[in-house]
Every structure is written in structure tokens, then in C-alpha cells.
Amino acid sequence: MSKRDYYESLGVAKSADEKEIKKAYKKLAMKFHPDRTKGDKEKEETFKEIQEAYEVLKDDQKRAAYDQYGHAAFEQGGHGGGGFGGGQGDFGDAFGDIFGDIFGGGRGRGGRQSRAQRGSDLRYNVELNLEDAVKGKSLEIKVPTYVSCEPCDGSGAKKGTSAKTCTTCHGHGQVQMRQGLFAVQQTCPTCGGKGKIITDPCPSCRGQGRVEKTKTLSVKIPPGVDTGDRIRLSGEGEAGEHGAPAGDLYVQVNVRDHDIFVRDENHLYCEVPISFVTAALGGEIEVPTLGGKVKLKVPKETQTGKMFRLRGKGVKSVRSATTGDLMCKVVIETPVNLSGDQADLLRQLEEKMGKSSKKHSPKETGFFDGVKKFFDDLKG
Numbered sequence: 001m002s003k004r005d006y007y008e009s010l011g012v013a014k015s016a017d018e019k020e021i022k023k024a025y026k027k028l029a030m031k032f033h034p035d036r037t038k039g040d041k042e043k044e045e046t047f048k049e050i051q052e053a054y055e056v057l058k059d060d061q062k063r064a065a066y067d068q069y070g071h072a073a074f075e076q077g078g079h080g081g082g083g084f085g086g087g088q089g090d091f092g093d094a095f096g097d098i099f100g101d102i103f104g105g106g107r108g109r110g111g112r113q114s115r116a117q118r119g120s121d122l123r124y125n126v127e128l129n130l131e132d133a134v135k136g137k138s139l140e141i142k143v144p145t146y147v148s149c150e151p152c153d154g155s156g157a158k159k160g161t162s163a164k165t166c167t168t169c170h171g172h173g174q175v176q177m178r179q180g181l182f183a184v185q186q187t188c189p190t191c192g193g194k195g196k197i198i199t200d201p202c203p204s205c206r207g208q209g210r211v212e213k214t215k216t217l218s219v220k221i222p223p224g225v226d227t228g229d230r231i232r233l234s235g236e237g238e239a240g241e242h243g244a245p246a247g248d249l250y251v252q253v254n255v256r257d258h259d260i261f262v263r264d265e266n267h268l269y270c271e272v273p274i275s276f277v278t279a280a281l282g283g284e285i286e287v288p289t290l291g292g293k294v295k296l297k298v299p300k301e302t303q304t305g306k307m308f309r310l311r312g313k314g315v316k317s318v319r320s321a322t323t324g325d326l327m328c329k330v331v332i333e334t335p336v337n338l339s340g341d342q343a344d345l346l347r348q349l350e351e352k353m354g355k356s357s358k359k360h361s362p363k364e365t366g367f368f369d370g371v372k373k374f375f376d377d378l379k380g
Contacts, residue, residue, distance in 0.1 A: 006057055016057075033047060119246040120237060121247040122236075131290060137221045145239075157198050157200060158202050161200045173187065215236070217236060232248055260288055271330075272287050309328075313326035
């Protein structure tokens with residue numbers, strides 16, 4: 001019985017590249033795998049056929065021989081130099097190629113050498129006062145970290161030498177362990193997945209390609225940062241092993257509590273004490289801002305807790321082009337340490353106001369009228 005053309009078995013053109021062949025095989029292998037076909041003999045034969053076709057077409061030398069001589073290249077005594085076997089061992093190799101790509105490893109043509117791992121990212125906490133956070137600041141920080149070893153230029157091998165290809169995984173960083181029909185990828189136990197072995201390590205870094213060092217870095221804090229913001233310094237984290245790229249450094253900002261102001265996003269809040277005379281008669285007071293003192297006009301009969309808005313005296317955030325406002329809450333301060341004469345004057349004022357208390361203290365009058373009504377309703 002004549003065999004089907006290998007290209008026809010996989011459903012690809014003769015000009016198909018390796019990627020197209022592998023994709024076609026993977027699709028068909030999943031469809032006709034014996035575990036899925038439940039003992040269907042015809043489909044098992046189809047599976048063996050596509051497996052055989054893939055084994056030939058994935059290999060450049062076998063494919064070239066097949067293109068020239070056809071199936072005769074793999075018959076006993078044929079030009080291919082030996083018969084082709086479609087047994088379980090070949091199936092393991094073929095499936096290892098496919099699943100090696102999926103799980104990040106592999107050997108032979110489908111395998112990939114493990115890449116050197118990038119260095120770790122680092123975090124550095126910096127504490128700022130509110131003024132520096134709002135205006136921005138340049139500062140120097142000292143960061144203990146790993147840096148690339150200079151004598152070996154990060155390779156880990158002694159100067160004048162180089163790492164050698166691992167003989168266990170042949171430089172791929174992965175080895176295959178067969179379990180039944182499947183080939184499971186594992187990290188090479190000899191080289192730890194690096195694909196290379198350093199036989200003569202650098203004495204400075206002991207083969208790691210990096211050494212501990214405290215770096216001094218200049219950091220520019222942009223205006224408007226707030227607690228929780230962070231600044232990324234690309235490539236200033238830990239150096240990777242054996243010349244791998246360095247990670248990043250993240251400068252984490254924390255803004256200390258201020259004695260006067262409380263920040264809420266772009267706005268600032270503060271409390272300003274005023275005398276009861278200013279509150280009653282009105283006047284002009286000075287209030288603080290981050291840019292200096294400004295005048296604030298207080299209208300007469302101002303009550304404690306009144307909020308005044310000073311537009312544009314807040315913060316311009318790093319996330320917004322809009323500058324916030326300063327919200328000033330006035331708090332009427334009760335006089336303390338009064339002299340006898342001062343106390344007498346207040347009593348005289350209270351006596352004079354007592355005759356028309358509803359007019360001068362409407363809130364107080366309204367409150368006590370409400371209390372009286374409440375108890376009257378209880379009695380009724």
C-alpha cells in the first residue's frame with residue numbers, strides 16, 4: 001500500500017516554513033490523538049501518519065532527502081541512510097517539540113535556551129515636607145543594591161575566559177523527562193536553566209556577574225507629588241545575574257503631616273482663629289499660604305466655622321494642569337485671661353444685649369425655643 005504524500009498528510013504546501021508545519025501538526029495531533037479517538041483504529045492510523053510526516057518535514061536534512069527521493073529516502077538501503085521509525089520514541093520527540101514551545105522550554109529544533117533573568121526592581125522610600133512636595137525638589141539618595149561586576153563585565157567568568165555550553169542540556173536550559181506518550185520539560189539540573197556553566201568563575205563576584213554596592217543617585221522630585229506617588233528610575237534596580245538587564249528603582253513618596261495645612265488632592269485646608277470682635281464687626285486678617293501671607297476680608301456677623309475660599313492658592317498636581325484652592329475655616333476664639341475690668345465690660349455688654357437677645361443671638365434663641373417645645377410636647 002502506497003503512503004500518502006507527507007505534505008498532503010499535514011495539509012500544507014511544499015513551500016511551507018517550519019512554523020506553518022508545526023502549527024498544522026499541532027492542530028491535527030490534538031484532533032487525532034488516541035486519547036481523544038477512543039479506540040478508533042482508523043483515526044489511530046491517521047495519527048501515526050501525521051506523526052511520521054511531521055518527523056520528516058520538521059528536520060531540514062530529512063525534508064531535503066524526501067523532496068529529492070520521496071518515501072524511498074527512508075526505506076532500508078535508501079538514500080536517507082536508514083529507515084524511519086514511527087514508534088513511541090519518535091512520538092515523544094515530536095510532541096516534545098510542540099509542548100516545549102507552549103511551556104517555555106524544549107530541545108532540538110523546537111527548544112529555546114533559558115534567558116538570563118532580569119534583575120529585581122527596588123523601592124526606596126523618601127519622606128518630604130509639604131512645601132517640597134508642592135514645589136518639587138532635587139535630592140541625592142543612597143541605595144544598597146547589586147551592580148554589574150566590572151572585572152568580568154557581568155559575565156561571571158574570570159577575565160580571559162568564558163562560560164561553556166552545558167553538556168547535559170546542550171545549551172537549551174531545559175531537559176525532557178518522558179512520561180508515557182508525553183515529554184515533560186524540566187529545568188536542567190546541571191546549569192539551573194542557564195544553558196552555560198562557568199568553570200573558572202570571576203574571583204570578584206564568585207561567578208554571579210554582580211556585586212553588592214551602595215549607589216548614590218540624583219532624583220528629581222516633580223512639583224505636586226503626593227503620598228503614594230512614585231518615580232521610576234529605569235535600569236537603576238538590581239543588576240541581573242551573568243549580564244542580564246537590571247531592574248528598575250521606584251522612589252516611593254510620603255508627605256509628612258503639616259502643622260497648618262491639610263491637603264486633599266489639589267486643595268489645601270486650614271483653620272484660622274479670629275476674635276469675636278472681628279467676627280461681630282468685621283475686619284481684615286492675614287492668612288498663611290504656601291507662597292506667603294495674604295489679606296482676607298472678614299464680613300461682619302461672621303459665624304464660627306465659616307469657610308472662605310482663596311482661589312489658586314492650593315496645589316498644582318502632577319496629574320493635573322489645574323491649581324487647587326485654599327479653604328480657610330474661621331474659628332472664633334473665646335477670650336482668656338481677662339482682667340476684672342475686661343470681664344465687667346463683657347457683663348455690661350451681655351446686659352445690654354439681653355433685652356433684645358432674639359435679635360442679636362438668633363441661633364441661640366432658636367435652639368432654646370426648640371428645646372422648650374420638645375419638653376412641652378413630652379408633657380402633653
